[in-house]
Amino acid sequence: MKILFVNNGLAGGGVEKLLNDMLPLINESGNYCELLILFDDDAKYLESLRNNGVKVQIVPKKIYKKGHFQRILYIMNYIKNNDFDIVHANEFPLIYYCSIIKMILGKKMPKLVMTEHNTDNRRRHIKLSRPLEKLIYRNYDKVTSISDKVQEVLLDWLQPNDRDKYVVVYNGIVAENFRNSKPYERSDLVPEISGKDKLLCVIGSLTEQKK
Numbered sequence: 001m002k003i004l005f006v007n008n009g010l011a012g013g014g015v016e017k018l019l020n021d022m023l024p025l026i027n028e029s030g031n032y033c034e035l036l037i038l039f040d041d042d043a044k045y046l047e048s049l050r051n052n053g054v055k056v057q058i059v060p061k062k063i064y065k066k067g068h069f070q071r072i073l074y075i076m077n078y079i080k081n082n083d084f085d086i087v088h089a090n091e092f093p094l095i096y097y098c099s100i101i102k103m104i105l106g107k108k109m110p111k112l113v114m115t116e117h118n119t120d121n122r123r124r125h126i127k128l129s130r131p132l133e134k135l136i137y138r139n140y141d142k143v144t145s146i147s148d149k150v151q152e153v154l155l156d157w158l159q160p161n162d163r164d165k166y167v168v169v170y171n172g173i174v175a176e177n178f179r180n181s182k183p184y185e186r187s188d189l190v191p192e193i194s195g196k197d198k199l200l201c202v203i204g205s206l207t208e209q210k211k
Helices: 014-028 046-051 068-080 094-108 129-138 148-158 175-179
Strands: 002-007 032-037 055-058 086-090 111-116 142-145 166-168
Touching: 002 014, 002 068, 002 094, 014 032, 014 046, 046 055, 068 094, 086 094, 094 111, 094 129, 111 148, 129 148, 142 148, 148 166
Parallel strands: 002 032, 002 086, 032 055, 086 111, 111 142, 142 166
Antiparallel strands: none
């Protein structure tokens, strides 16, 4: 199976960390995947992915700077010329780009999948965007959400008729990394900490969309 993942970039967010961990494992499984990104600014995981044998294609800067239409055209031609079985989109605006490409290519488009990562975004605070969002999401063959809550609010927003294609797939981890990990001493983390102080650990950013 040949899979193309598309993402904005490779900075240090949760989506990028997941791709960095997951894509090499997909290739090791006997399938093939590669990654197409819009830009390589602050690309924390670019070298890591390439060192692990994952092809990372970057939209040329001269194309990126020309705007949405040229980016969509570039991605569409890349899909057409590489015989993928699945295209998997993450993040806005790429979920829009890929949906539009499917409208253009029709049956020539590979199976189209996307992942919803957050419980909120700015588009959901614009009432007029709901009809557009319903159209965009309708073009996907499968829509995965990373948690039950993410899927709940997404379905409440879209009110789709084809609910069967909406599924929850929890983010995975490389379990071996945790089995082999060693605990830190409290003083290594915060030298001035006392025995009565409490340490809190937060996985993810402290933002509204992560609630």
